[in-house]
Amino acid sequence: MTATSNGTPTLEAPGLDWRRQIRFSLIGALSSAFIALAGMPVGLDRRNIIQPLLSMGYLSLLWVPFVLASLAGSQVVLEGMTERVRSSKDLVAGALVGLGSALGLVALMILVKNFNIRDPLVNWSPQLLDLLSFNRSAGLGMVFWIVLGTTLGLMGGAMHVVPTAVRSKTLTVLLSVLAVSVLETFITDLLKGFQLEIFTDFIYYKRGGLEIVGALLVAALAIVIPLLVGDRITVVRTRVREMPADERSRVNLILLLVGSALLLVLPFFLGKITNELLANVGLFVLLALGLNIVVGLAGILDLGYVAFFAVGGYTTAVLTSPNSPGFSPQLPWPVALIVVVVLTGLVGLFIGAPVIRMRGDYLAIVTLGFGEIIRLLFLSDWLSGWFGGAQGITNIPGVDVGFATVNGIDPRSIFLLVLVFSAIAIYISWRLEHSRIGRAWMAIREDEDVAEAMGVNTTNTKLMAFVVGAVLASFSGAIFSAKVGSIFPTSFLMLISIIILVVVIVGGMGNIVGVIVGALVLIGILGGPKQPGLLQEFSEFKLLIYGALLVWMMLKRPEGLVPNVRRSRELHQEEFLQDAWLKGEIDTDDEENPS
Amino acid sequence: MLQISDLSVTFGGLHALRNLDFQVTEGEIVSVIGPNGAGKTTFFNMISGMVTPTSGDIVFEGESLLGLDPSQVTERGIARTFQNVRLFANMTILENVMVAQHCRTDQKVFGALFQTNAFKSEENAIREYGEEVLSFFGTRLTGYRLEQPASVLSYANRRRLEIARAMATRPRLLLLDEPVAGMNPRESAELTALIGRLRSEWGFTIVIIEHDMSVVRDVSDRVVVLDHGESIAHGSYEQVANDPNVIEAYLGRQVQDEQAEEETSP
Ligand SMILES: Nc1ncnc2c1ncn2[C@@H]1O[C@H](COP(=O)(O)OP(=O)(O)OP(=O)(O)O)[C@@H](O)[C@H]1O
Ligand SMILES: [Mg+2]
Numbered sequence: 001m002t003a004t005s006n007g008t009p010t011l012e013a014p015g016l017d018w019r020r021q022i023r024f025s026l027i028g029a030l031s032s033a034f035i036a037l038a039g040m041p042v043g044l045d046r047r048n049i050i051q052p053l054l055s056m057g058y059l060s061l062l063w064v065p066f067v068l069a070s071l072a073g074s075q076v077v078l079e080g081m082t083e084r085v086r087s088s089k090d091l092v093a094g095a096l097v098g099l100g101s102a103l104g105l106v107a108l109m110i111l112v113k114n115f116n117i118r119d120p121l122v123n124w125s126p127q128l129l130d131l132l133s134f135n136r137s138a139g140l141g142m143v144f145w146i147v148l149g150t151t152l153g154l155m156g157g158a159m160h161v162v163p164t165a166v167r168s169k170t171l172t173v174l175l176s177v178l179a180v181s182v183l184e185t186f187i188t189d190l191l192k193g194f195q196l197e198i199f200t201d202f203i204y205y206k207r208g209g210l211e212i213v214g215a216l217l218v219a220a221l222a223i224v225i226p227l228l229v230g231d232r233i234t235v236v237r238t239r240v241r242e243m244p245a246d247e248r249s250r251v252n253l254i255l256l257l258v259g260s261a262l263l264l265v266l267p268f269f270l271g272k273i274t275n276e277l278l279a280n281v282g283l284f285v286l287l288a289l290g291l292n293i294v295v296g297l298a299g300i301l302d303l304g305y306v307a308f309f310a311v312g313g314y315t316t317a318v319l320t321s322p323n324s325p326g327f328s329p330q331l332p333w334p335v336a337l338i339v340v341v342v343l344t345g346l347v348g349l350f351i352g353a354p355v356i357r358m359r360g361d362y363l364a365i366v367t368l369g370f371g372e373i374i375r376l377l378f379l380s381d382w383l384s385g386w387f388g389g390a391q392g393i394t395n396i397p398g399v400d401v402g403f404a405t406v407n408g409i410d411p412r413s414i415f416l417l418v419l420v421f422s423a424i425a426i427y428i429s430w431r432l433e434h435s436r437i438g439r440a441w442m443a444i445r446e447d448e449d450v451a452e453a454m455g456v457n458t459t460n461t462k463l464m465a466f467v468v469g470a471v472l473a474s475f476s477g478a479i480f481s482a483k484v485g486s487i488f489p490t491s492f493l494m495l496i497s498i499i500i501l502v503v504v505i506v507g508g509m510g511n512i513v514g515v516i517v518g519a520l521v522l523i524g525i526l527g528g529p530k531q532p533g534l535l536q537e538f539s540e541f542k543l544l545i546y547g548a549l550l551v552w553m554m555l556k557r558p559e560g561l562v563p564n565v566r567r568s569r570e571l572h573q574e575e576f577l578q579d580a581w582l583k584g585e586i587d588t589d590d591e592e593n594p595s
Numbered sequence: 596m597l598q599i600s601d602l603s604v605t606f607g608g609l610h611a612l613r614n615l616d617f618q619v620t621e622g623e624i625v626s627v628i629g630p631n632g633a634g635k636t637t638f639f640n641m642i643s644g645m646v647t648p649t650s651g652d653i654v655f656e657g658e659s660l661l662g663l664d665p666s667q668v669t670e671r672g673i674a675r676t677f678q679n680v681r682l683f684a685n686m687t688i689l690e691n692v693m694v695a696q697h698c699r700t701d702q703k704v705f706g707a708l709f710q711t712n713a714f715k716s717e718e719n720a721i722r723e724y725g726e727e728v729l730s731f732f733g734t735r736l737t738g739y740r741l742e743q744p745a746s747v748l749s750y751a752n753r754r755r756l757e758i759a760r761a762m763a764t765r766p767r768l769l770l771l772d773e774p775v776a777g778m779n780p781r782e783s784a785e786l787t788a789l790i791g792r793l794r795s796e797w798g799f800t801i802v803i804i805e806h807d808m809s810v811v812r813d814v815s816d817r818v819v820v821l822d823h824g825e826s827i828a829h830g831s832y833e834q835v836a837n838d839p840n841v842i843e844a845y846l847g848r849q850v851q852d853e854q855a856e857e858e859t860s861p
Contacts, residue, residue: 427708428708431707431708431710432704432707432708434707435702435704435706435707435714435718436697436700436702436703436707436717436718436721437703437704437707438707439686439690439693439694439697440694440697442683442685442686442690442694443683443686443694443697446683446684446685446686447681447683449645449665449681450677450681450683451683451694452645452664452665452666453643453644453645453665453666453669453675454666454669454674454694454695454697454760454761454764455666455669455670455674455695455696455697455698455699455764456666456694456697456698457664457666457697457698458666464704468704
């Protein structure tokens with residue numbers, strides 16, 4: 001932060017940077033070709049976004065020139081902050097990048113037409129060629145792509161040039177249309193609960209996707225609604241912020257109560273599929289909240305977290321199912337839950353004890369190992385007398401609450417159960433974060449040696465993180481057992497650990513809201529390891545997208561979707577310091593005298 | 596208060612400290628000086644339990660500290676700062692001094708979850724003591740600063756917060772590793788005065804590593820000089836400053852170095 005002047009310097013727009021042009025064009029061409037060969041256009045063509053204009057399949061290609069072109073515009077880095085430099089050259093730049101991306105597809109079309117290497121590349125198919133040439137002749141298709149790519153690139157470039165307000169408006173409109181289309185199942189289901197089918201019938205096409213009028217309506221709403229309420233929200237917010245502390249906490253409490261009441265009645269307005277979907281999301285919210293304590297707060301990279309989920313699930317199964325092969329007390333679920341929590345906590349201690357003496361990479365690898373060992377134990381012949389080996393344990397009865405039974409047959413009841421436990425988990429995370437032990441966890445995450453030197457018993461504190469994390473996972477495991485009714489070792493693959501971790505990272509490490517948003521977005525929309533999300537057609541590409549998202553997040557937004565203020569400071573230290581300096585929050589000298 | 600006898604530590608073949616004897620009596624301010632690489636920081640690391648000595652003994656208030664974890668040493672009443680400022684950068688300023696009271700408090704998960712009265716009053720006490728410690732440095736670390744992350748602080752303020760964090764552990768012996776490094780003369784004069792007050796008002800016994808001789812002269816009752824891991828002189832500032840061994844350690848080496856340089860360069 002050695003800034004010399006406080007005024008905004010005048011920016012000279014540089015000429016076309018050819019290297020940057022070529023780089024972005026190549027990225028565009030290669031990504032387009034890659035996406036096409038990964039099978040996304042053909043695989044996702046069934047799903048309409050806007051009927052009959054746009055399908056998910058075409059969208060998987062069309063975003064490339066648009067987004068890359070808007071990124072390709074010239075930027076300067078000013079004292080640590082990137083700043084857009086606007087000039088008409090960016091339109092040219094965008095168009096060129098769009099053209100480049102289109103040429104990638106054209107080259108692919110020529111190759112697909114003339115050669116056949118379908119053997120290794122399953123998607124090297126006539127269907128792909130048909131799709132790429134819009135079911136016309138290939139030549140016409142190529143011309144079409146070039147025009148389309150260039151236009152989209154031009155529009156992307158325009159995004160770079162227009163004032164920020166216009167840019168964000170446009171993005172809001174585009175994303176709203178996309179969101180309303182993607183959330184179709186959910187919205188239809190919800191509005192059906194309120195007897196408002198007229199509306200959904202109007203905007204949605206019978207076999208999925210928005211009608212053109214529907215899309216226009218959504219776009220119009222996306223423009224009008226912010227105009228109507230935009231200011232009012234900030235006004236109310238500032239008014240709440242300026243209230244005295246006790247009044248403010250009363251307002252917060254009321255908001256919280258209203259919010260929870262709404263959430264509790266929500267399941268009754270939703271259909272089976274949506275309840276099921278949200279119940280799955282809830283199971284992952286529970287898991288992610290637990291892992292968030294271990295990874296996000298205490299900074300222990302646990303890659304075998306699924307172990308605790310498995311222990312919770314299997315213990316519930318053994319204790320409640322009449323089919324449990326060894327020991328079968330057939331306890332009611334709530335009683336079993338107490339044993340499950342205690343036992344999983346103990347397993348947390350048991351696994352944690354050897355592991356927490358290690359650091360960094362070693363710890364990650366060893367936890368990965370433990371995660372697999374636990375699953376293999378449940379699978380093994382040695383313990384099959386207890387856990388049924390590959391046959392697993394079936395006939396798990398669910399939760400008897402007197403007037404009803406909570407089990408997978410009635411997803412609504414499961415969703416309610418998940419909601420209750422998520423509330424408990426959120427409360428636990430929130431209280432612990434703002435307590436002596438939470439501060440100790442954060443200190444360990446920041447600098448373990450110093451934490452130790454400042455009197456924090458790191459061994460016990462880290463073990464406690466493991467145990468609390470394990471207990472939250474056991475909630476999820478217990479509900480999972482009751483939900484699916486039968487469990488097998490294959491329900492607890494290592495992939496689950498990884499997906500929970502991705503949820504935590506994408507949502508925002510160390511941040512409760514972030515973790516919930518992460519689970520909603522990833523599990524709700526893309527789907528979990530076995531559970532379909534709203535975009536069922538995506539299941540084939542789920543892991544690809546998870547991976548791409550993770551890489552992109554790590555590069556561009558390491559603090560996650562909903563950043564924890566602290567983490568984002570850590571990761572954007574430079575920029576933050578810059579901001580703070582500009583706002584005068586940082587002291588650059590020490591002229592003031594102590595009083 | 597602190598007796599160190601015949602203490603040695605080696606890193607591989609390197610003798611970082613050799614047969615060191617050292618004591619501090621309650622209420623003293625002792626400076627440890629010496630050229631770079633003399634082993635001063637290693638000396639602190641050893642007292643605070645971060646490095647295990649190869650031989651010798653460290654006795655604090657009648658009990659040996661050998662084999663204790665750093666957190667246990669802190670619990671016994673020894674706190675330290677770090678030469679290369681190691682704050683919890685993404686925790687707030689207040690949280691930095693709150694977490695340092697960890698070993699003086701004992702509320703666990705249960706209290707936090709059920710918000711027991713014991714938990715709430717302890718939490719308030721932690722906060723109040725934290726603010727008290729911070730206000731020792733004037734208004735720089737208090738007020739709106741309390742909720743800011745430590746990373747926004749200026750260099751001098753980071754050093755101050757390090758000291759505040761060490762104070763928050765409620766020590767009896769305070770080890771300060773180059774507390775004025777990087778400060779301008781005015782700031783270091785001010786901190787020198789504060790170090791005096793740490794003894795008179797807070798009752799800390801202090802061992803301080805310092806390169807700035809004016810600070811050493813102003814604060815210390817006694818000075819110990821280390822060179823190559825050995826104690827080569829001790830006594831009052833004047834005695835040490837005129838000790839030929841010390842002058843050789845600081846200057847003689849320089850002269851030799853210069854000669855060596857002249858010989859190697861054509
Ligand atoms: N953990 C370690 N492993 C190996 N060598 C070490 C370690 N810590 C310190 N040393 C070495 O021990 C010697 C003494 O280091 P120390 O940091 O104690 O010096 P110092 O007197 O504090 O110097 P300075 O004035 O530069 O702070 C140095 O040669 C250093 O390289
Ligand atoms: Mg040192």
